[in-house]
Amino acid sequence: MLISGSGSNMVALAQSMTGDHPARPCVVIANNPDAKGLERAAAMGIPTACVDHRPFAGDRAAFEAALQQTLADHSPDILCLAGFMRILTEGFVTPWAGRMLNIHPSLLPKYKGLNTHARAIEAGDPEAGCTVHEVTAALDDGPILGQARVAIEPGDTPDTLAARILPMEHQLYPTVLRRYAAGNRSPVMLNG
Ligand code: GAR
Numbered sequence: 307m308l309i310s311g312s313g314s315n316m317v318a319l320a321q322s323m324t325g326d327h328p329a330r331p332c333v334v335i336a337n338n339p340d341a342k343g344l345e346r347a348a349a350m351g352i353p354t355a356c357v358d359h360r361p362f363a364g365d366r367a368a369f370e371a372a373l374q375q376t377l378a379d380h381s382p383d384i385l386c387l388a389g390f391m392r393i394l395t396e397g398f399v400t401p402w403a404g405r406m407l408n409i410h411p412s413l414l415p416k417y418k419g420l421n422t423h424a425r426a427i428e429a430g431d432p433e434a435g436c437t438v439h440e441v442t443a444a445l446d447d448g449p450i451l452g453q454a455r456v457a458i459e460p461g462d463t464p465d466t467l468a469a470r471i472l473p474m475e476h477q478l479y480p481t482v483l484r485r486y487a488a489g490n491r492s493p494v495m496l497n498g
Contacts, residue, residue: 307334308373308390313343314472315388315409315479320350322480329487333380335373337392353380359392370398384487387441388479396443406441407486409479411471413437413453418446423464423471434458434467435498436475438482452482452494474498 307316313334320331334347337359344354355376362369369392377385387408399406412422414437426434435455442448454474458467474496481494 307331307347307386307388309334309336309341309343309347309388310338310391311341311343311389313341313346313389315475316343316386317346317350318476318480319386319388319483320347320352322484327484327487329384329483332382333377335376337369337373337390343389355379366393366395367397370395374398374401384483386479386483393445394441399441399443402441404440407438407451407479407483408441408446408448409475410437410439410446411468411475412446413455414439414446414450421464423467427458427462427464427467431458434471436471436478438479438494449491450493451486451491452478452496454478454496454498456498470498 307319309316316334323330331352333353333355334343335355335357336344337357339356339358347354357373357376359369383405385402385406412426413435417425423434433455435453437450438452439450440448456470456474478496
């Protein structure tokens with residue numbers, strides 16, 4: 307799993323991978339040494355690593371090569387982006403084709419990129435949510451594997467909306483991963 311921040315999706319995924327689940331967490335890697343999720347992963351007994359992107363400023367290919375190398379040390383079969391906030395180029399993504407998932411806090415194809423909840427509120431959308439999709443070279447694109455939707459209520463702010471959507475992310479991502487690891491790519495649709 308790749309993370310950048312608090313790692314709450316990573317925790318939800320890791321907690322789900324028990325019993326008859328076909329996958330197990332093998333490593334959590336952050337691009338940021340201060341990512342809270344690194345401590346949370348270590349506390350769960352999951353190997354952790356950090357590939358800090360900052361020393362590679364201006365050389366994305368070298369950062370991605372270091373990331374691939376660190377991943378190779380742990381031989382994951384499936385790579386989950388869980389709040390990983392770096393753009394990955396085609397050179398990184400191609401070897402992982404069909405094996406890399408991402409969670410994005412919008413109902414894709416709407417609102418790729420950042421500030422998704424603010425953009426949904428500003429647009430007057432009746433609903434918002436999150437999407438798990440396979441990662442392709444295009445940003446926040448790729449086949450949709452699941453979505454969870456919530457209503458946007460009058461008076462919602464980006465923060466209140468995020469607070470309702472995050473628990474849905476924690477349901478959706480483990481549900482999708484379990485099916486994906488078992489070879490099931492048909493989309494999951496949840497309503498909050
Ligand atoms: C989540 O809301 C996730 O959907 C979003 O970052 C947050 C990470 O939270 N991901 C993106 O915006 C990816 N472009 P977490 O670190 O607590 O899982």
